[in-house]
Amino acid sequence: MSLALRTFSSMKDANAALQVSGTRYLGGGTLVVRAANEGDVAVSSLVRVDDPGLSQIAVSGGKVRLGASVTMAAVARHPELAALAPAARAVGGPAIRNMATVGGNLFAPAPYGDFAVALLALDATVVTEGGEMPIETFLAGRDTSRVIVTAVGFSLPRAESFRFLKVSRVKPKGVSVLSIAALLELAPDGTVTSARIALGCMADRPIRAKAAEKALLGCKLTQQEIAPALAAAGEGIAPITDPVASAWYRAEVLPVHLGRLLLN
Amino acid sequence: MAKVPVQFTLNGSEKAEFVESGTTLLAALRDKIGDTSPKGGCHQGTCGACSVIIDGELRLSCLTLAETCGGADIKTTAGLAEGGVLHPLQRAFLDAFATQCGFCTPGMIMAAKVLLDRTPNPSREDVVEALSGNICRCTGYEPIIQAVLLAARANSQNAA
Numbered sequence: 001m002s003l004a005l006r007t008f009s010s011m012k013d014a015n016a017a018l019q020v021s022g023t024r025y026l027g028g029g030t031l032v033v034r035a036a037n038e039g040d041v042a043v044s045s046l047v048r049v050d051d052p053g054l055s056q057i058a059v060s061g062g063k064v065r066l067g068a069s070v071t072m073a074a075v076a077r078h079p080e081l082a083a084l085a086p087a088a089r090a091v092g093g094p095a096i097r098n099m100a101t102v103g104g105n106l107f108a109p110a111p112y113g114d115f116a117v118a119l120l121a122l123d124a125t126v127v128t129e130g131g132e133m134p135i136e137t138f139l140a141g142r143d144t145s146r147v148i149v150t151a152v153g154f155s156l157p158r159a160e161s162f163r164f165l166k167v168s169r170v171k172p173k174g175v176s177v178l179s180i181a182a183l184l185e186l187a188p189d190g191t192v193t194s195a196r197i198a199l200g201c202m203a204d205r206p207i208r209a210k211a212a213e214k215a216l217l218g219c220k221l222t223q224q225e226i227a228p229a230l231a232a233a234g235e236g237i238a239p240i241t242d243p244v245a246s247a248w249y250r251a252e253v254l255p256v257h258l259g260r261l262l263l264n
Numbered sequence: 265m266a267k268v269p270v271q272f273t274l275n276g277s278e279k280a281e282f283v284e285s286g287t288t289l290l291a292a293l294r295d296k297i298g299d300t301s302p303k304g305g306c307h308q309g310t311c312g313a314c315s316v317i318i319d320g321e322l323r324l325s326c327l328t329l330a331e332t333c334g335g336a337d338i339k340t341t342a343g344l345a346e347g348g349v350l351h352p353l354q355r356a357f358l359d360a361f362a363t364q365c366g367f368c369t370p371g372m373i374m375a376a377k378v379l380l381d382r383t384p385n386p387s388r389e390d391v392v393e394a395l396s397g398n399i400c401r402c403t404g405y406e407p408i409i410q411a412v413l414l415a416a417r418a419n420s421q422n423a424a
Contacts, residue, residue: 030309
């Protein structure tokens with residue numbers, strides 16, 4: 001096995017090099033070098049861009065922009081991103097978090113990609129040289145995407161409106177059984193006025209629980225009132241089966257964990 | 265495949281090597297430079313046996329390409345002992361029986377060193393979190409956790 005790595009200073013040149021068959025973009029290495037180590041012969045050459053701007057975090061006026069090379073560790077320790085820290089810390093162990101990037105997590109197949117679940121709930125925008133697109137559009141087309149992600153942007157949630165939960169069998173670091181991120185706005189009387197819920201491991205990539213979102217509107221977060229939302233949580237899901245859990249098990253426990261997240 | 269030059273500092277001394285493009289840092293350290301303290305366990309980023317410290321941060325050398333480490337400051341467990349005297353973490357791992365087959369030990373010690381460098385008096389939870397990316401199939405972890413806490417106490421006594 002040999003890989004040829006080419007380093008570019010310009011995103012334009014790197015994007016051009018990426019069009020060659022067998023070429024992948026090297027971010028933190030936790031996905032593509034792993035694939036190469038495992039014997040994935042589809043990866044024959046790698047490109048990367050050594051622009052320090054890709055590692056920048058910008059927070060201003062309630063808007064956040066994370067460069068694609070920002071690591072999970074950098075998100076987890078950033079004082080203004082405390083709301084996102086639980087999602088960043090959900091990825092891997094300490095060494096992986098020092099390497100794994102925001103951009104890479106968008107491509108991580110289930111059961112990985114817990115941070116992308118959080119970004120989906122936040123309705124993030126994915127930035128490439130060709131422009132910006134909603135994360136939902138990006139995730140739907142990521143398998144055939146041949147353009148390098150340069151950043152993601154989103155509105156910083158208020159800590160109390162954003163919730164994240166990862167369920168794993170091994171603590172504190174384990175592969176996801178599932179993960180859930182929810183962005184909820186409540187009226188002063190506690191009624192849900194808007195809800196955006198994203199699920200990990202419920203398909204090969206993060207998906208939204210749209211039926212549950214709809215069922216939550218106008219409800220208060222009580223056991224009784226959220227029951228219809230929990231019953232609807234499984235609509236449209238196609239959970240993965242892996243050594244950690246079967247699709248059947250994941251589907252069975254989803255409403256339980258969604259309930260805990262909402263009532264917590 | 266063309267070879268590429270790589271230059272970095274390993275445990276305080278300058279190293280320069282030609283490696284094939286795409287060579288992992290783990291392979292460069294073990295097969296080219298001869299530092300066999302980082303171990304190749306899973307090569308998947310799961311076991312932590314290949315952990316090294318790059319520019320003060322814990323990294324997995326099996327998932328890091330050597331040619332991306334130009335100019336880096338790399339530390340491995342092989343560089344910890346000074347003048348034949350074991351590092352307090354190495355001493356503690358022996359004293360607390362925290363090593364059996366020893367394969368995970370260099371990675372555990374690197375993860376623990378990063379922790380103690382930043383948090384000299386860690387709680388048990390801090391230690392568990394710091395070691396959470398490192399797998400041990402022999403000890404059941406408890407002696408390793410105790411060894412790190414023992415090393416922290418030894419450090420603070422020496423500093424006092």
